[in-house]
Amino acid sequence: MPEQRVRNEPVYLGIDGGGTKCRAVLMTAARQILGRGVSGPANPFHGLDQTIASIQNATNLAMADAGLGSDDLTDVVAGIGLAGVNLPGIYSVMAQYKHPFQHTFLTTDLEIACYGAHEGGDGAVIVCGTGSSGFSTVNGQSTVVGAHGFMFGDTCSGAWLGLEAIRAVLLAEDGLGPETQMTERVCRELGTNGVSIIERMNDAKPRDFARLAGLVFDAADCGDHVADSIVRTGASYLSALAGKLWEQNPPALSLLGGLRERMIPLLDDDIASRLTPAKNPPEIGAVLFAQHKFAELLAAA
Amino acid sequence: MPEQRVRNEPVYLGIDGGGTKCRAVLMTAARQILGRGVSGPANPFHGLDQTIASIQNATNLAMADAGLGSDDLTDVVAGIGLAGVNLPGIYSVMAQYKHPFQHTFLTTDLEIACYGAHEGGDGAVIVCGTGSSGFSTVNGQSTVVGAHGFMFGDTCSGAWLGLEAIRAVLLAEDGLGPETQMTERVCRELGTNGVSIIERMNDAKPRDFARLAGLVFDAADCGDHVADSIVRTGASYLSALAGKLWEQNPPALSLLGGLRERMIPLLDDDIASRLTPAKNPPEIGAVLFAQHKFAELLAAA
Numbered sequence: 084m085p086e087q088r089v090r091n092e093p094v095y096l097g098i099d100g101g102g103t104k105c106r107a108v109l110m111t112a113a114r115q116i117l118g119r120g121v122s123g124p125a126n127p128f129h130g131l132d133q134t135i136a137s138i139q140n141a142t143n144l145a146m147a148d149a150g151l152g153s154d155d156l157t158d159v160v161a162g163i164g165l166a167g168v169n170l171p172g173i174y175s176v177m178a179q180y181k182h183p184f185q186h187t188f189l190t191t192d193l194e195i196a197c198y199g200a201h202e203g204g205d206g207a208v209i210v211c212g213t214g215s216s217g218f219s220t221v222n223g224q225s226t227v228v229g230a231h232g233f234m235f236g237d238t239c240s241g242a243w244l245g246l247e248a249i250r251a252v253l254l255a256e257d258g259l260g261p262e263t264q265m266t267e268r269v270c271r272e273l274g275t276n277g278v279s280i281i282e283r284m285n286d287a288k289p290r291d292f293a294r295l296a297g298l299v300f301d302a303a304d305c306g307d308h309v310a311d312s313i314v315r316t317g318a319s320y321l322s323a324l325a326g327k328l329w330e331q332n333p334p335a336l337s338l339l340g341g342l343r344e345r346m347i348p349l350l351d352d353d354i355a356s357r358l359t360p361a362k363n364p365p366e367i368g369a370v371l372f373a374q375h376k377f378a379e380l381l382a383a384a
Numbered sequence: 385m386p387e388q389r390v391r392n393e394p395v396y397l398g399i400d401g402g403g404t405k406c407r408a409v410l411m412t413a414a415r416q417i418l419g420r421g422v423s424g425p426a427n428p429f430h431g432l433d434q435t436i437a438s439i440q441n442a443t444n445l446a447m448a449d450a451g452l453g454s455d456d457l458t459d460v461v462a463g464i465g466l467a468g469v470n471l472p473g474i475y476s477v478m479a480q481y482k483h484p485f486q487h488t489f490l491t492t493d494l495e496i497a498c499y500g501a502h503e504g505g506d507g508a509v510i511v512c513g514t515g516s517s518g519f520s521t522v523n524g525q526s527t528v529v530g531a532h533g534f535m536f537g538d539t540c541s542g543a544w545l546g547l548e549a550i551r552a553v554l555l556a557e558d559g560l561g562p563e564t565q566m567t568e569r570v571c572r573e574l575g576t577n578g579v580s581i582i583e584r585m586n587d588a589k590p591r592d593f594a595r596l597a598g599l600v601f602d603a604a605d606c607g608d609h610v611a612d613s614i615v616r617t618g619a620s621y622l623s624a625l626a627g628k629l630w631e632q633n634p635p636a637l638s639l640l641g642g643l644r645e646r647m648i649p650l651l652d653d654d655i656a657s658r659l660t661p662a663k664n665p666p667e668i669g670a671v672l673f674a675q676h677k678f679a680e681l682l683a684a685a
Contacts, residue, residue, distance in 0.1 A: 173583070228559075235547075235550055236555070249536055254537070282472070284535075327560060
């Protein structure tokens, strides 16, 4: 079986942690997949303990899937890409995580997405899922655009779409905004209506708002002008973000994330036509990142 | 001295609790002011324990100012108006508050503002402070417009202005929005810059954002187009909100709250010219509300 690892060689773990899910993949040095795992949210900006628990859960699932036990953790070289660690304070807190692995290399979800999309070479990515952001790496120079988080930006993200839907519904309820099909859809989805929506979503996380993103696209598809205006505002932002990344002259730009398929038809034609599919998903990018960093470490030793 | 209370008559306490401050006033049955007190935030949507502590602190200060002690609390009939209690869940939690008074009558900050502005008669108010909202009472029929809170609405509130400023600064930093004078002003006010603003404001409350409202007006006054666009968007919303309240045919409409003076020149002329000054501040409105409800209670007994 090619999926067997060679003795004395490390096993590589790739972790992609976002606002809704944490994906783990275990691979051999020759990049054969040994196992996979998926767990819950892993954005340390919205909960550090939960992030660490999600990393551990996804890892344990991938280890079990690979037929490995906890004794094997010391053979693991991990690449961990997380939303939120573009913020210096969040990075330094996460860097103190007492990991059980032989080595751990921590970076942003954006960098591992870019590693995966372009096989570790130069390129750019836009990630449009629970959050939204852009990243490029060209001639050793990295650029981050957006990645400000739900409250301060993340335009066109799933969380942003859901929040805009709720705002539009409340405005319509007051007679200060146009009627919208989203009212019925949001109330059905949340099982409540009127100002009770506010209480229902008081402690809601970005992933809870992101669950409403689909109904915004659905309402827009059914001709709802308010929903259409929201998705077009989002698409304009993504197109502008892509334009900003192209200024760095990356050889390629990939759009990733859960909203990819629904957003592509809405982007400016010249932006959409230049997108290229990612070669690998972000969790495999995290493995490539770990292999690259581990090789650097060995070379320096 | 006219400020002495008549024995065996209750003392009336008026409480106006908002996102930044809690004001208390003690008055005789004949509406002579006995004492005043001001404490911290009292919006139960953003912290129940803090709200109760702020009510107690403001009350204690007003009692001391009036030369009254804790033994006198059982003579007090309180009217308490709080932001957030327009939400049914928040109202029912606050209604369980174990108050030390003879009687307590709880309602929204909007209703006491309207009671104060129009001496308990029909009328309408817009409160534009840390939050924003509108209220009218006409022929026994009450109408609330807005009051959705910081995250879901509150357009033109101090918190909204501050958040819009931060969003504009981060967008400009990415080169995805126009340069703005607010960048320097926000960074100076917060003592940080760039993405560190996000970490600095991660756990910020509406009142923390509202502290930035003044610099948005200042930048607009200095010709900054981005700031000008924000305050004009806010003013359009307030004008629309006023128009909505006029549909109820109130005999008068008053604009209250910390942003009153800065917003009036920005409102539509036909809206601004019809505003009338409030006859009393909201905390005195809370006393009028308590007197009205207490008289109803005695009449029913």
